[in-house]
Amino acid sequence: MHIYLNIVPQAQLDWVRLTTLIEEVNGQRFTDISLNLQLPEGQTLTSTQQHQAEAWSLAVGHPDIIPAERTYLLNLRDTxxxxxxxxxxxxxxxxxxxxCLISLATxxxxxxxxxxxxxxxxxxxENRLQTTLHQLVTDRSDTTSAQQLALWGLQNYSIQTNIQSLKYLSQRLRPTGLLLPSMQLFPDIPLVSLQQTLSLLQSATEVIRLHVPTIARQSWTVTTPLRWLSELQMIDLDHLALGWAPLITQYRQQQFNQILNVAGRRQVSTATHLQLLTQIKQTQTPPIHRWSRLGLLRMLSPRVAHQLFY
Incomplete structure (x- = not known):
């Protein structure tokens, strides 16, 4: 059993946050792991950072994954x-x-x-699984580590066979925060991409869902909406497996609306908001509801929609 942990910067590499993440990894004293930092094109490490990466046994570049039984890839952001x-x-x-594809609660x-x-x-x-561990938390000082150990005692998972379920797609389709079986990866598709996870999901017969969070992350919709929009737009509906095109069409409708809702809270700049509106309007995806933001955008110019939403 082996896990390849591939770390990708959210934008410009945040060395302090990367250091925190590496410390969290090393603090778990888990040996069956390979660490990799996949930098975006144009980003490099300083000589000091390179020496530290070597000390961490952190490879830099595209991860060299050897497909094998019980070997997994986990993509995480540095944040x-x-x-x-x-x-x-x-x-x-x-x-x-x-x-099996493993979906992680966060x-x-x-x-x-x-x-x-x-x-x-x-x-x-009231969960019986917590009885003894609740006592552990009560007896010890009420520290974060004690609380986190109590979470471990609550861990449970389910085997989900309803692969084509719109309700659960947001848990199963994301470029980071999933455990991907190495033997089912598609080498001709970027490892950190929506296309990779969608291709893997289409070939799956079941998904394992861990219900108690083991990681903390943020949605790409919030942190990098333009990148997330690009991932959604790269899906080729004409080349999906049987029954997937209508489902992914609905999924994209939901995601476009989420992007518009989040961006409308002024969490992005004016220029970025206009760019999002323009690119979404150019995508031939019908709205879920006529009076949703996506529906209104279909009837308005991006500039008028910007004045209305922003």
Whole structure:
């Protein structure tokens, strides 16, 4: 069993956050792992950073993955976080269900982790699995690590066979934050892409869903909406497997609306907002509802829509 952890910068590499993520990885004392940093074109490390990467055993470049049974790829951004025990929880599931796509529940990395964990534990206070571990948290000082250990005791997963389910697509289709079986990767498709996960999902017969968060991340819709829009637009509906084109059309409708809703909260610049509106309008995707933002954009110019939404 082996996990390739491929780290990609959200934008310009944040060395401080990368250091934090590497410390979270090393703190788990999990040996069956290879670390890789995949820098965007034009980005390089300084000589000091290169020496530190060597000390971390962090390879730089395109990950060299050797397909094998129970070997997985996990793409994460440098801004993501790992919770204690994550690797061992994944390893246990991989041993039981080798070569299945594994979908991971997550916390939101833009919000303080402590209250999210406490809310989760409070919601599951009646869960029998928590009985002994709740005592552990009570007996010890109420630290984040104690709370995170309590989460581990709540971990459970399900085997999902409803592959063509619009309800669960957002859990299964994302470039980062999924455990991808190496033997099913498509070498001619970028490893960190929506196309890679969609191709893998189309060939799957079941998906394993871990229900208790083991990582913290942010949606690409929020952090990099233009990049996410580009990923959505690169899907070729004419070359999808049987039954997938109508489903992905609906999925893109939902995602376009989410992008418009998030961007409309002035979380992007005026120029970026106009660019998003223009590119979405050029995409031949009908709106879900006539009076949704996507529906209104179909009837308005990008500039008028910008004045209305922004």
């Amino acid at each position: 993501d976080h790992l919770l204690p025990g994550a690797f061992r929880q994944w390893a246990q599931v991989i041993q039981q269900h080798p070569n 916390f939101d990395s833009s919000i303080a982790l402590d209250p999210q964990i406490q809310d989760y534990l409070t919601q599951h206070i």
